[in-house]
Amino acid sequence: MEYRAAEESTREDDWLWLARAAEGDQIAFARLVERHQDRVVGLCQRLLGNREGALDAAQEVFLRLYRKAAALERRGQLYTWLYRVATNYCLNRLRRRKIVRFLPFETSAPEGSDVRDWQPVDLGPGPERELADRQRWQRTRSAIAALPLNQRAVLILARFEGLAYREIAQILEITEGAVESRLFRAMRNLQKAQEGGT
Amino acid sequence: MDRRIERRLMRRLHGELPTEEVRRLDELLERDADLRTELERLGALWRGLEGPSPALAPTDFAAQVLERLEASEESTASWPLALRWAASAMVVGGIALGVFVGRWAVIEEAAIMLQQPPSLAESYFALLESTSADQEEAVR
Numbered sequence: 001m002e003y004r005a006a007e008e009s010t011r012e013d014d015w016l017w018l019a020r021a022a023e024g025d026q027i028a029f030a031r032l033v034e035r036h037q038d039r040v041v042g043l044c045q046r047l048l049g050n051r052e053g054a055l056d057a058a059q060e061v062f063l064r065l066y067r068k069a070a071a072l073e074r075r076g077q078l079y080t081w082l083y084r085v086a087t088n089y090c091l092n093r094l095r096r097r098k099i100v101r102f103l104p105f106e107t108s109a110p111e112g113s114d115v116r117d118w119q120p121v122d123l124g125p126g127p128e129r130e131l132a133d134r135q136r137w138q139r140t141r142s143a144i145a146a147l148p149l150n151q152r153a154v155l156i157l158a159r160f161e162g163l164a165y166r167e168i169a170q171i172l173e174i175t176e177g178a179v180e181s182r183l184f185r186a187m188r189n190l191q192k193a194q195e196g197g198t
Numbered sequence: 199m200d201r202r203i204e205r206r207l208m209r210r211l212h213g214e215l216p217t218e219e220v221r222r223l224d225e226l227l228e229r230d231a232d233l234r235t236e237l238e239r240l241g242a243l244w245r246g247l248e249g250p251s252p253a254l255a256p257t258d259f260a261a262q263v264l265e266r267l268e269a270s271e272e273s274t275a276s277w278p279l280a281l282r283w284a285a286s287a288m289v290v291g292g293i294a295l296g297v298f299v300g301r302w303a304v305i306e307e308a309a310i311m312l313q314q315p316p317s318l319a320e321s322y323f324a325l326l327e328s329t330s331a332d333q334e335e336a337v338r
Contacts, residue, residue: 026264026267030260030261030263030264033259033260033263034259037255037259037260038254038255040255041252041254041255041259042251042252042254045252045253046252051252051253054252055255055256055259055262058255058259059259059262059263059266062263063263063266063267063270066267136246137249137250140246140247140249141249144247155247158212159244159247160247160249164214165209165212165214180205180208180209183208183212184201184204184205184208187208187240187243187244190243190247191239191240191243194243
């Protein structure tokens with residue numbers, strides 16, 4: 001109940017700050033950015049696979065928010081809009097990169113990736129465990145990077161961002177059935193990749 | 199295995215299945231060993247996707263966004279009004295020219311087709327007809 005009330009007040013605050021931003025109040029806009037920056041940067045980093053590109057993409061998403069502030073329909077959660085713009089922006093960037101390179105998207109370490117940004121959390125004693133965790137995570141990342149873009153987006157939103165099917169459907173502007181199907185196919189492809197790699 | 203049941207398993211892992219459906223699926227799982235294996239396999243894969251969280255945004259991220267915003271506004275504002283009008287006129291003019299040239303090319307092509315000499319096949323058949331007529335006359 002408390003959670004719902006907090007969520008509701010966050011939603012109200014977001015739209016309130018956005019209305020102020022639309023009138024040119026940059027402090028209100030900065031507060032909005034601060035509230036959502038970690039989620040947006042995190043999502044962009046997971047989709048693009050590199051830190052520099054993610055920061056640039058996230059900045060672009062917030063610039064678009066500022067420019068659209070006056071015209072945006074004040075309905076639902078603001079983060080849904082931010083996620084939608086961030087996802088579309090990153091996927092378009094990946095598509096363009098694919099066309100330019102004429103090669104599949106990073107199947108090993110992504111370009112410009114900074115290993116320090118992806119250090120696994122300390123799960124136990126010893127550097128061996130840490131090394132094993134890092135190798136396992138590297139393999140997982142490669143398998144995720146090899147997924148078709150639409151499956152990758154659904155998987156990241158579901159597994160890493162913890163969003164419900166309904167929210168993912170809203171963000172990607174597809175049906176819940178399509179979310180279910182893409183997620184299932186992504187899991188199947190990961191399973192195949194894992195079996196092929198072992 | 200039925201695709202619908204496999205997808206139900208995914209929904210269950212993701213916590214998307216209503217309580218009543220979870221109960222029904224559990225009953226099914228009790229009876230079906232293959233289904234249990236599949237759920238375990240999917241579950242292991244789902245849990246294996248757990249990775250470290252990406253680093254947080256830098257503390258001055260909002261300030262960077264504001265800087266970029268100001269820079270973009272300045273660059274747009276620094277264009278004098280006349281220059282912006284001229285740029286717009288050039289774009290419109292370019293499009294009009296493109297349409298005109300495109301249409302002219304089609305007309306020109308049609309004119310060339312009308313003026314074209316007979317094709318090689320037509321010449322060949324004409325030659326064949328005249329040769330056979332000559333031969334017939336010679337026989338006569």
